Amino acid sequence: MTDAELMKLAQKAREMSYSPYSHFRVGAALLTKSGKVYAGCNIENAAFSPTNCAERTAVFKAVSEGEREFEAIAIVGGKEGEVAEFTAPCGVCRQVLSEFCPPDFKILLGNENKFEAFTLGMLLPFSFTEKNLS
Numbered sequence: 001m002t003d004a005e006l007m008k009l010a011q012k013a014r015e016m017s018y019s020p021y022s023h024f025r026v027g028a029a030l031l032t033k034s035g036k037v038y039a040g041c042n043i044e045n046a047a048f049s050p051t052n053c054a055e056r057t058a059v060f061k062a063v064s065e066g067e068r069e070f071e072a073i074a075i076v077g078g079k080e081g082e083v084a085e086f087t088a089p090c091g092v093c094r095q096v097l098s099e100f101c102p103p104d105f106k107i108l109l110g111n112e113n114k115f116e117a118f119t120l121g122m123l124l125p126f127s128f129t130e131k132n133l134s
């Protein structure tokens with residue numbers, strides 16, 4: 001699976017976005033160490049706070065299927081229509097990723113034609129993890 005292929009799957013997942021309130025559509029594609037991909041989209045709610053981001057949809061789908069080890073996530077987000085900007089994961093999604101993914105976990109942002117790679121460590125330095133609790 002190449003980075004470009006993973007971005008393409010995130011772009012495809014974005015088509016399923018349920019975002020009637022913000023009209024901000026996000027898709028994510030999470031690659032496991034074993035090579036499987038779990039896709040997710042943002043799912044909004046009339047009460048607003050139950051809204052789930054695309055990244056967490058993908059992580060929760062994967063973990064609920066028994067996956068625990070991840071290689072990379074691709075994220076494509078933007079207002080309805082073509083995606084021109086980089087949509088970075090929100091703080092809550094960074095924290096959820098940090099539960100399962102190491103600091104060198106790859107995060108791809110952009111669109112399927114133009115994207116950049118970051119690491120979780122770059123986006124969430126000095127994080128709170130299970131080590132703090134042991």
Ligand code: THU
Nearest residue numbers: 022024026042053054088089090
């Ligand atoms: N959203 C995501 O799906 N991922 C992010 O990391 C940022 C925000 C969604 C949540 C909401 O449905 C919409 O984008 C606007 O905040």
